[in-house]
Ligand SMILES: *[C@@H]1O[C@H](CO)[C@@H](O)[C@H](O)[C@H]1NC(C)=O
């Protein structure tokens with residue numbers, strides 16, 4: 595049972611985020627008649643984004659995709675990266691990363707979910723740029739079970755944000771430190787254990803064959819999938835971007851939202867997502883990702 599947790603949970607908690615038990619207050623304006631400052635507005639946007647990763651707030655987005663995301667949080671043109679997972683171009687890719695990866699307790703053996711969040715560091719020195727650190731607190735959600743409510747390891751995300759004139763996120767550059775340690779601590783996954791790896795490959799292949807059908811089919815059979823993926827590097831969650839099994843375990847979660855788009859990522863070719871990347875070339879792509887010279891995007895002007 596523990597093994598099944600890794601596949602959809604491990605990543606999910608990690609990627610997504612936060613929870614509502616400790617709602618944070620944005621800095622208060624000097625008096626009640628004052629309008630919301632840009633700093634408050636930016637804090638509220640970031641807080642609302644992380645709040646949507648708290649179970650069950652992400653359910654409408656898993657069910658309806660972009661249509662389930664409240665307006666005003668992300669620009670249609672949003673793009674960014676989340677190390678160590680990858681880069682995401684456009685609204686659908688971005689919102690799926692932030693929300694559809696938030697773990698569902700029913701979807702993993704540890705019954706883990708993000709159950710609260712806290713923005714622990716925040717600064718916004720100009721209207722269009724902010725920096726934040728969030729702690730995404732995870733716990734067991736399994737009503738009636740003895741361990742229901744048990745706290746699991748939190749996940750940390752460090753991010754810089756660029757906002758459009760309306761205060762929606764236009765660009766982001768985020769990092770999840772210690773993702774592999776978090777996955778191991780939370781889901782009891784033994785990422786380097788060959789027996790664990792074999793079980794997780796079997797699960798990934800079984801779920802792929804269930805979700806990627808018809809025109810989205812990737813493999814002739816579970817057996818073919820197992821045999822091919824067993825020859826690929828397993829990877830680890832601190833280097834989740836690559837032609838490896840760990841990358842497919844993350845993108846597999848997204849096949850429930852848009853199978854036509856995500857099934858190729860878990861298949862034999864990796865669909866342009868789970869493909870070999872080179873350090874440093876593929877990690878220093880600011881100009882193409884953000885459409886601005888290096889060093890421009892997340893700096894306050896003047
Ligand atoms: C978080 O989202 C829930 C559900 O949408 C909402 O009821 C709650 O007020 C939000 N909390 C914060 C702090 O934004």
Ligand SMILES: *[C@@H]1O[C@H](CO)[C@@H](O)[C@H](O)[C@H]1NC(C)=O
Pocket residue numbers: 669670671
């Ligand atoms: C998105 O970008 C395109 C091309 O740069 C631009 O024409 C369009 O107005 C932008 N849309 C939004 C919602 O910012």
